[in-house]
Amino acid sequence: EKGGYDYFMLKEIAEQPKAVADTLLGRIDAAGSLTLDEVRIPDSVLREVDKVVIVACGTAFHAGLIAKYAIEHWTRMPCEVELASEFRYRDPILDPRTLVIAISQSGETMDTLMALRHAREQGSKVLAICNTNGSTIPRESDAVLYTHAGPEVAVASTKAFLTQLVACYLVALYLGQVRGTKWGDEIGAVIHELSEIAGAVEQVLDTMEPVRELARSLADKNTVLFLGRHVGYPVALEGALKLKELAYMHAEGFAAGELKHGPIALIERDVPVVVIVPSPRGRSVLHDKIVSNIQEIRARGARTIVIAEEGDEAVVPYADHLIRIPATPTLLQPLVATVPLQVFACELATARGNEVDQPRNLAKSVTVE
Numbered sequence: 001e002k003g004g005y006d007y008f009m010l011k012e013i014a015e016q017p018k019a020v021a022d023t024l025l026g027r028i029d030a031a032g033s034l035t036l037d038e039v040r041i042p043d044s045v046l047r048e049v050d051k052v053v054i055v056a057c058g059t060a061f062h063a064g065l066i067a068k069y070a071i072e073h074w075t076r077m078p079c080e081v082e083l084a085s086e087f088r089y090r091d092p093i094l095d096p097r098t099l100v101i102a103i104s105q106s107g108e109t110m111d112t113l114m115a116l117r118h119a120r121e122q123g124s125k126v127l128a129i130c131n132t133n134g135s136t137i138p139r140e141s142d143a144v145l146y147t148h149a150g151p152e153v154a155v156a157s158t159k160a161f162l163t164q165l166v167a168c169y170l171v172a173l174y175l176g177q178v179r180g181t182k183w184g185d186e187i188g189a190v191i192h193e194l195s196e197i198a199g200a201v202e203q204v205l206d207t208m209e210p211v212r213e214l215a216r217s218l219a220d221k222n223t224v225l226f227l228g229r230h231v232g233y234p235v236a237l238e239g240a241l242k243l244k245e246l247a248y249m250h251a252e253g254f255a256a257g258e259l260k261h262g263p264i265a266l267i268e269r270d271v272p273v274v275v276i277v278p279s280p281r282g283r284s285v286l287h288d289k290i291v292s293n294i295q296e297i298r299a300r301g302a303r304t305i306v307i308a309e310e311g312d313e314a315v316v317p318y319a320d321h322l323i324r325i326p327a328t329p330t331l332l333q334p335l336v337a338t339v340p341l342q343v344f345a346c347e348l349a350t351a352r353g354n355e356v357d358q359p360r361n362l363a364k365s366v367t368v369e
């Protein structure tokens with residue numbers, strides 16, 4: 001059942017190229033446009049939407065944080081992302097022109113379910129992004145876009161996360177397509193890139209041995225920090241969450257720009273810091289800023305573990321360990337940048353003798369508030 005792998009988590013990490021491809025299947029037509037007819041919210045309603053609100057928990061919340069960048073960029077609509085457990089307690093402003101997106105692998109997470117019920121009571125349309133056919137969250141939503149990751153057994157979410165990202169990109173691009181934004185050309189190009197992204201994920205998986213080796217060498221550390229900017233910031237949060245739940249280590253993700261506002265005080269000799277570097281192409285300002293962040297922490301003794309695009313030479317002098325990922329458009333980078341962090345956490349957990357598929361105190365679906 002584990003298909004020759006020691007753990008379900010390893011199997012599920014390896015299944016990611018297929019999960020990503022399956023989630024795209026049938027949703028891009030021959031002309032390179034998106035066809036999301038299964039989302040039963042009529043285009044006329046989607047054209048009237050004036051705000052998007054995303055609710056989710058844990059790893060699904062991180063997918064939502066990344067979706068915000070994509071939705072705001074491609075639709076020019078405001079998008080809020082909120083932890084489902086906080087959402088309804090703050091009296092959020094919702095109305096029939098708000099599109100609420102509830103992201104959940106299991107479809108049974110109580111916090112997310114309560115959030116979407118609250119949104120529907122206010123008259124908002126709810127679109128579920130879900131991996132489990134016929135589960136409660138899609139049943140109670142106006143529409144659903146299923147992720148096709150297949151069953152995810154390991155408690156720590158991996159392939160479901162990548163497919164949640166794909167589904168979020170599809171929704172963002174589709175909203176851009178039906179509403180018609182100035183990014184029309186870019187949308188077509190990104191749909192094309194997305195259709196090829198499974199190969200890039202495969203490529204990352206093929207180069208993970210040094211990451212496993214590195215993880216084993218860090219098994220006796222107490223803390224690991226993660227830094228990112230733009231979509232790399234939620235990737236940093238996800239890397240830290242994976243490490244907490246699997247390796248039971250203290251781990252924190254920060255927006256790199258926040259370093260000087262406090263977290264840099266945590267940097268001392270030999271603290272491992274994982275940095276997710278945005279592409280030097282495209283938004284190159286971000287890239288240059290993060291390179292100086294890496295210099296800053298390294299000057300204070302941090303052990304820098306740098307995840308950077310192939311061909312990015314600017315990071316080389318400051319990287320104690322360099323993990324290469326294929327070049328992708330900036331907004332899609334989380335699909336490739338997250339994979340080494342999953343492998344890293346899984347290997348560290350194994351090295352520390354932890355139960356990888358069933359971490360202590362955690363359940364696969366959280367059906368209580």
Ligand code: F6R
Pocket residue numbers: 057058059060061103104105106107108109112155156157158241242245364365366
């Ligand atoms: C982390 C993890 C959890 C879930 C969260 C939401 O690896 O698995 O953080 O992402 O409990 O679960 P779903 O997506 O089922 O609503």
